[in-house]
Amino acid sequence: MISTDALHEPERTRIAVIGAGHLGEAVLGGLLRAGLPARDVAVSALPAERAHILAERYGVAAGTDDAAAADGADIALVAVPPPAVPAAAAEVGPALPEGAVAVSLAAAVPLARFEEALGPGRPAARAVTNTAAAVGRAMTALVGGIHLDGEARARVGGLFSGIGSITWVGEEAMDAVTAVAGSGPALLYHLAAAMAGAAVDQGLPPGEARAVVVQTLFGAASLLREADRGPAELAAEAAAPGGTTREALDRLDAHGVPEAVAEAVAAAAERSGRLAEDAGHR
Ligand SMILES: NC(=O)C1=CN([C@@H]2O[C@H](COP(=O)(O)OP(=O)(O)OC[C@H]3O[C@@H](n4cnc5c(N)ncnc54)[C@H](O)[C@@H]3O)[C@@H](O)[C@H]2O)C=CC1
Numbered sequence: 078m079i080s081t082d083a084l085h086e087p088e089r090t091r092i093a094v095i096g097a098g099h100l101g102e103a104v105l106g107g108l109l110r111a112g113l114p115a116r117d118v119a120v121s122a123l124p125a126e127r128a129h130i131l132a133e134r135y136g137v138a139a140g141t142d143d144a145a146a147a148d149g150a151d152i153a154l155v156a157v158p159p160p161a162v163p164a165a166a167a168e169v170g171p172a173l174p175e176g177a178v179a180v181s182l183a184a185a186v187p188l189a190r191f192e193e194a195l196g197p198g199r200p201a202a203r204a205v206t207n208t209a210a211a212v213g214r215a216m217t218a219l220v221g222g223i224h225l226d227g228e229a230r231a232r233v234g235g236l237f238s239g240i241g242s243i244t245w246v247g248e249e250a251m252d253a254v255t256a257v258a259g260s261g262p263a264l265l266y267h268l269a270a271a272m273a274g275a276a277v278d279q280g281l282p283p284g285e286a287r288a289v290v291v292q293t294l295f296g297a298a299s300l301l302r303e304a305d306r307g308p309a310e311l312a313a314e315a316a317a318p319g320g321t322t323r324e325a326l327d328r329l330d331a332h333g334v335p336e337a338v339a340e341a342v343a344a345a346a347e348r349s350g351r352l353a354e355d356a357g358h359r
């Protein structure tokens with residue numbers, strides 16, 4: 078009897094991850110966690126030992142050949158360092174099947190440069206995402222290329238929606254988005270480390286301090302996401318007149334912390350612009 082399983086198989090989306098370092102692995106892990114079958118993923122990573130580790134860890138096909146990973150993929154995610162993007166794209170573009178989409182996850186590299194390296198007519202997009210993809214909580218900003226039609230746009234949007242939230246933006250917003258969505262998690266980890274260290278100074282055991290800080294950040298982020306009030310109102314609600322929170326907020330303001338955060342974000346955005354200039358992309 079002929080098996081009809083194939084007739085009932087939901088449409089597959091085969092994914093290539095080109096360059097699986099910190100970000101590529103986070104996205105890979107998030108996609109698998111969201112239900113993408115490992116058999117539908119091909120990874121290209123350097124050096125060969127890294128590819129071997131990823132194959133063992135995730136049960137995916139992994140090697141060092143970008144074109145081999147892209148061959149047969151519906152969507153190729155290019156997560157190599159910015160200077161390596163043009164060469165990787167030149168391998169990936171010709172290897173992808175007709176209609177398949179290439180997405181650059183690299184900071185700074187303009188979409189037009191990525192499209193040029195992929196070759197003529199290739200549907201493409203640029204994404205800024207972050208390592209919270211690993212737990213399905215990424216923030217991803219997407220820019221669509223000139224050959225990305227509505228169907229392909231929906232496929233790319235759907236893929237990134239599986240690992241967090243998405244927004245489509247104009248490319249002029251990408252330096253700012255890179256500073257906030259890309260670099261932002263590290264700013265918050267930096268803050269978390271300072272808070273945990275301070276809690277230890279105040280007498281909490283390190284394990285306890287970490288657990289308290291993590292749940293506090295998680296709770297605050299969750300409330301911020303769900304409440305109908307913004308961050309200033311939520312801060313005011315937590316700061317009773319003459320109380321402890323007011324004391325702490327006043328100290329942060331006296332040290333210019335809001336200005337320092339603004340300066341840090343501006344520096345990251347400016348660095349994103351300079352990265353592109355240094356690589357001759359602007
Ligand atoms: N780490 C992060 O949180 C974020 C990173 N990005 C972007 O993602 C890209 C990767 O960043 P990270 O993962 O942090 O760097 P990483 O250095 O951890 O990973 C890059 C990986 O690409 C590999 N590689 C280089 N050329 C390759 C090629 N031709 N084929 C296959 N693999 C190749 C390297 O061996 C390395 O393992 C960068 O373009 C960065 O701007 C963007 C947003 C956030």
Ligand SMILES: O=C(O)[C@@H]1CCC=N1
Nearest residue numbers: 184255256258259260
């Ligand atoms: O630090 C970087 O350059 C990358 C891009 C945004 C986050 N990480």
